[in-house]
Amino acid sequence: MSQDLPTTSYALLGLLSFGDDLSGYELKQRADRTLRFYWVSPAMSQVYTELARLTKLGLVRAREDTTAPTRSTRRFQITAAGRRDLQRWLSSATVEFPALKHPIALRLLMGHLAGPETSVTLLEDYLGLLAERRAELQAVRDSLIVDPHSPVDRFRYPRMVADWGLDYYESERAMVVELIRRVAATDT
Amino acid sequence: MSQDLPTTSYALLGLLSFGDDLSGYELKQRADRTLRFYWVSPAMSQVYTELARLTKLGLVRAREDTTAPTRSTRRFQITAAGRRDLQRWLSSATVEFPALKHPIALRLLMGHLAGPETSVTLLEDYLGLLAERRAELQAVRDSLIVDPHSPVDRFRYPRMVADWGLDYYESERAMVVELIRRVAATDT
DNA sequence: TGTAGCATGTAAGCCGTTACATGATTGA
DNA sequence: TCAATCATGTAACGGCTTACATGCTACA
Numbered sequence: 001m002s003q004d005l006p007t008t009s010y011a012l013l014g015l016l017s018f019g020d021d022l023s024g025y026e027l028k029q030r031a032d033r034t035l036r037f038y039w040v041s042p043a044m045s046q047v048y049t050e051l052a053r054l055t056k057l058g059l060v061r062a063r064e065d066t067t068a069p070t071r072s073t074r075r076f077q078i079t080a081a082g083r084r085d086l087q088r089w090l091s092s093a094t095v096e097f098p099a100l101k102h103p104i105a106l107r108l109l110m111g112h113l114a115g116p117e118t119s120v121t122l123l124e125d126y127l128g129l130l131a132e133r134r135a136e137l138q139a140v141r142d143s144l145i146v147d148p149h150s151p152v153d154r155f156r157y158p159r160m161v162a163d164w165g166l167d168y169y170e171s172e173r174a175m176v177v178e179l180i181r182r183v184a185a186t187d188t
Numbered sequence: 189m190s191q192d193l194p195t196t197s198y199a200l201l202g203l204l205s206f207g208d209d210l211s212g213y214e215l216k217q218r219a220d221r222t223l224r225f226y227w228v229s230p231a232m233s234q235v236y237t238e239l240a241r242l243t244k245l246g247l248v249r250a251r252e253d254t255t256a257p258t259r260s261t262r263r264f265q266i267t268a269a270g271r272r273d274l275q276r277w278l279s280s281a282t283v284e285f286p287a288l289k290h291p292i293a294l295r296l297l298m299g300h301l302a303g304p305e306t307s308v309t310l311l312e313d314y315l316g317l318l319a320e321r322r323a324e325l326q327a328v329r330d331s332l333i334v335d336p337h338s339p340v341d342r343f344r345y346p347r348m349v350a351d352w353g354l355d356y357y358e359s360e361r362a363m364v365v366e367l368i369r370r371v372a373a374t375d376t
Numbered sequence: 377t378g379t380a381g382c383a384t385g386t387a388a389g390c391c392g393t394t395a396c397a398t399g400a401t402t403g404a
Numbered sequence: 405t406c407a408a409t410c411a412t413g414t415a416a417c418g419g420c421t422t423a424c425a426t427g428c429t430a431c432a
Contacts, residue, residue: 006419007291014298025383038293043421048385073383083301090295090302095310097317098293102286103195105226105352107278110202111345113271114278119345122283129285157299157307160370164293164363171359175352182348194391213411231393236413261411 005053010089011039012050013059013082018154021063021077024048033140034158037133037165051076059085108179116186123180127173134169137162193241198277199227200238201247201270206342209251209265212236221328222346225321225353239264247273296367304374311368315361322357325350 015030016022022030028047035041042050054060059082062074078086104126111119141162144155203218204210210218216235223229230238242248247270250262266274292314299307329350332343 007294008419011294014294014301017298017301023383024385025381034297035294038288038290040287040289040420044383045385045422046420048383049420052385086298087301090298091306095295095313095317096291097321098288098290099228100226100286100288101228102226103284104286105349106195106199106202106223107283108352109222109345109349110205110274110278111348112340112342113202113205113275118279125283129283133285152300154300156374157297160299160367161293161297164296164367167363168359171356175355179348179352186344196391211411212413213409228392232411233394233413234392236411237392240413 005057008040008042008046009050009054010086011035012042012047013054013078013086016060016076016078017083017086021075023073023075024051025073027051027076034161037137037140038161054082058082108183111183116183119183120180123176123183127176127180130169130173130176134166134173137165137169141166196228196230196234197238197242198274199223200230200235201242201266201274204248204264204266205271205274209263211261211263212239213261215239215264222349225325225328226349242270246270296371299371304371307371308368311364311371315364315368318357318361318364322354322361325353325357329354 012027012031015027015034024044024047028042028044031041031047051060051062055062055076059079060076061079062076104122107114107122108119114122141159144159144162146153146155200215200219203215203222212232212235216230216232219229219235239248239250243250243264247267248264249267250264292310295302295310296307302310329347332347332350334341334343
């Protein structure tokens with residue numbers, strides 16, 4: 001009966017659509033491994049809030065793990081209704097253009113205040129961050145091997161998305177190198 | 189005296205650091221032409237809220253345009269303190285990694301639910317949006333010509349940022365074309 | 377024995393949005 | 405004269421964060 005949820009809800013629901021059921025804690029970990037690179041990694045508290053909402057809407061179902069005494073681990077799985085809703089969202093929602101918040105580009109814009117040296121340093125620092133990120137995503141990509149137990153290749157699409165990200169990081173790296181050259185060529 | 193403002197405040201302040209004074213309305217327009225592509229374009233209401241805050245902090249100053257009778261146009265200019273504060277922010281703040289919210293990548297991740305046809309359509313639609321955006325940014329880039337009245341080239345850095353964006357759009361286009369190929373190669 | 381990781385949640389608050397409210401000026 | 409654009413603001417609220425609160429389990 002859900003009309004329109006925030007995109008992050010569908011994102012988390014989507015992470016539960018790969019066939020396994022996860023605790024809130026595990027869902028957060030999966031978000032950190034995938035969602036983080038092209039959406040957001042929601043805070044733990046939001047993951048639990050979101051799971052509560054999705055449960056109330058009947059899009060996920062909790063399976064209480066009653067082995068533990070006090071605070072039990074609740075594992076969530078997507079319901080048939082949830083899968084339907086996700087499918088509807090995937091085909092119906094109008095596609096928005098990606099939103100980029102790029103602090104480095106923002107700072108470079110004000111290069112006339114910072115000066116060429118500071119701007120070059122900024123870009124060089126960014127190159128470092130970029131290499132780190134790239135390595136993290138590469139590790140994720142490497143773990144997305146063809147699942148031998150699955151009849152269909154579950155990770156086919158996640159692999160494509162990861163490759164997309166890696167390609168993006170590479171093109172950023174190349175352009176930042178070029179920008180450093182251009183800034184350094186400024187006569188002071 | 190400002191300790192730490194949200195980044196958008198500094199972004200708007202930065203737009204006022206190019207030498208001319210702007211009304212809230214004009215500042216919004218400038219944000220739409222520049223900031224939009226790699227930060228956010230704040231809502232009109234926020235531009236005015238932000239200008240009020242920056243004024244209270246002494247980082248911008250309003251010059252009342254008393255020619256009009258009732259609702260006068262207030263034009264804002266950056267103060268010396270504002271310029272100092274921006275410079276401090278530019279050199280001190282730790283650089284955060286860019287945050288990307290990419291609804292298309294998010295949807296592609298769930299390609300196993302949507303199916304290859306829907307996924308291809310999604311990517312093709314994105315290609316259209318991308319071309320539009322590219323054209324918009326190209327128009328902005330073309331308007332950033334060397335200012336003959338300015339002793340230093342005011343738009344040198346904005347040009348670099350615009351070129352950066354154009355390069356990004358081009359690399360996205362190429363990768364999306366490749367992704368369409370890969371999705372289409374799926375056996376159904 | 378104590379710390380890191382697993383595990384779940386509530387409360388307060390920030391940043392920004394949309395909706396609402398108002399009015400002047402310019403040109404078709 | 406009517407619509408579009410210029411122009412300025414307030415109110416309500418949404419989405420997400422950080423800070424806080426709690427407790428178990430495994431291992432060094």
